[in-house]
Amino acid sequence: LTAVVRKLTLVGPADANKALWLVQHGTKLFLVRARRMAREFFYQRAIARFGTHPRRALSSPAPLAEMVRMALEAEKDDGEGASAGDEAAAANAVAALLVEKAPMLREYFSVDIDEDAKTLVGLPVLLEGHTPDVTRVPEFILSLAHEVDWKEEKACFKTVAAALAEFYGGGGGGDDDDGNGDGDENAAVDDANNARANDAELVDAAREREREKMDGVEETDDTRAWRLVLFPGMMRHLRPSAALATGGGILQVACLEQLYRVFERC
Structure with a gap:
């Protein structure tokens, strides 16, 4: 799976709203749930840069209680x-x-809280060129209280990293998974079967988007960010887990050699 991620070629978005992308590796075509993949990627980045995250100041402080x-x-x-x-x-x-946990959040994750003003003033840079959706800052702040295990040190670090991954990876909104990246293997098998049954439609959808791009149809900011920042970053740094495949994050939907044989018979 790592070899696939390192050498993949983007075909195009199959469903931009759900962040479903078609990618190619060799003669195989894969359907990628990009948000699920991004959450795993940002979790790994949060852990790998533990204590060394660059920090980006917010354009304006975010009052914690108001968020x-x-x-x-x-x-x-x-x-x-x-x-x-x-x-x-x-x-x-x-x-x-x-405010009580601010020194730890600042030191290890560059989540910068002004203790006196009780405001969030800075966030970590987990991937150069990528900025998380600031409209989800309230959800992120609430998750630091509700989703983080503050009682045990190792669990605390892992759950803070998971909260950051959810925030930076775009959460589950608009995605057709369960939002936690684990998934259900039986559901993944069903997804794979459905995807393979509709592989021609997926290819056609991606090709249509490529034609639109060539015809001058404006690319959305989200699609551009996936293409120019997020996918290149994941290709360089992500170490995909087996769960990403078994949980339906990356599904093989076609083998182009087989499609070519079908086309030759037509």
């Missing part, structure tokens, strides 16, 4: 929210917790 309130409001829109009083108490509690 938490925004995240809780978003949950309320999904039918999971708390009362206004509970929200305020939760926001203040999260802000207090993160």
Whole structure:
């Protein structure tokens, strides 16, 4: 799998909204769930650069309590929210917790919190040229409180890295997986079978996008970022786990030699 990632060639997005990409390695065509792949990549980067992350200052400080309130409001829109009083108490509690943990977050992960102002003022650079979606800062701050194990050191470091990976990798929004990168092997097999059954449609979709690009149809910022920054970074640095394949992150959908034989018979 590492050889595939190191030498892959981008064919194009099969579904840009879901960040599903077609890539080629040799004569084999693969469907990549790019967000799942990116989450694994950014987790590895967070661990590999432990204690040495470059830091990028935010253009404006993000008040911790206000960010938490925004995240809780978003949950309320999904039918999971708390009362206004509970929200305020939760926001203040999260802000207090993160201010307490600020020295560790700054030293090991370059998540820079101004303890006096209780604001997030900087984030790590996990990949040069890539900036996470700042609209997801509230969700990220809330995850540092809810998803991080603050009781045990090793688990703490791993869960902070996982929270960063979720933030920098784009989360599960719009993706058709479970959002944690693990997946279910039986579901992955079903996905593979479905993908293989529709490999011609996938190839046609990617080719159509290539034709649109050649015809001057404007490429979206997200697609450009995947093509010019994220995929090149993953090709250089990602050490893909077996779970990325068995969990459906990378699926072989066609062998071009077989497709050529089909075309020759037509």
